[in-house]
Amino acid sequence: ERDLTSPSIVTLMDILQCLGTTPADFFSEKEPEQLVFRKTDYFEKQDSELRNHICWLIPNAQKNMMEPILLTLEPGGRMAEDAPHAGEEFGYVLGNETRRVKKGESFYYRSEKNHYVSSRTGCTLLYVSAPPSF
Numbered sequence: 001e002r003d004l005t006s007p008s009i010v011t012l013m014d015i016l017q018c019l020g021t022t023p024a025d026f027f028s029e030k031e032p033e034q035l036v037f038r039k040t041d042y043f044e045k046q047d048s049e050l051r052n053h054i055c056w057l058i059p060n061a062q063k064n065m066m067e068p069i070l071l072t073l074e075p076g077g078r079m080a081e082d083a084p085h086a087g088e089e090f091g092y093v094l095g096n097e098t099r100r101v102k103k104g105e106s107f108y109y110r111s112e113k114n115h116y117v118s119s120r121t122g123c124t125l126l127y128v129s130a131p132p133s134f
Contacts, residue, residue, distance in 0.1 A: 051077030067132030071117065071125050078118035087111045090128040 007015070016026055034041075043056040051074040061067040071079060071091075092106040101107050103123075109115065117125070 047080075050080060051075075052079055054079075062132045064132065066128050066130035068126065068128045071127045073117070073119040073123050073125075075120065075122040076118075077122065079116050081114055081116040082111070084113055085111050087129060087131050089115065089130075091117065092126045094124045094126060 013023070016023060019026070037058055041059050043059060045054045046052075047054070053072040053074075055070040055072075057068045057070055058064065073079070088108070088110050090106065090108045091101070093101050093103050111129075117127070
């Protein structure tokens with residue numbers, strides 16, 4: 001504490017063990033993994049042709065196992081049709097009623113056929129694709 005001595009390697013290893021870390025992690029200068037994301041981290045895209053707004057909630061999610069987005073569909077809006085691909089899709093409707101899924105309901109399907117989401121009246125939904133496909 002007063003820079004009068006330096007701990008031995010054995011003492012340092014004991015301290016690191018008590019802290020629940022390793023020498024490599026303790027001396028690493030890499031930034032810790034980000035776990036919480038705020039609006040300033042989001043990436044957004046408006047598609048006037050399809051009448052939708054996509055908000056990627058996790059930046060660079062393409063490197064992860066799943067990709068959550070917030071999808072807002074204007075009345076008559078839809079997302080682009082997605083070709084079959086390996087993976088699964090999940091959505092939870094947060095806004096107005098859509099065709100067969102209503103506010104507070106969710107849907108889940110395998111991505112083995114062409115698929116898209118559309119809305120006659122407009123809605124907002126939480127949409128998760130695994131692996132990422134947006």
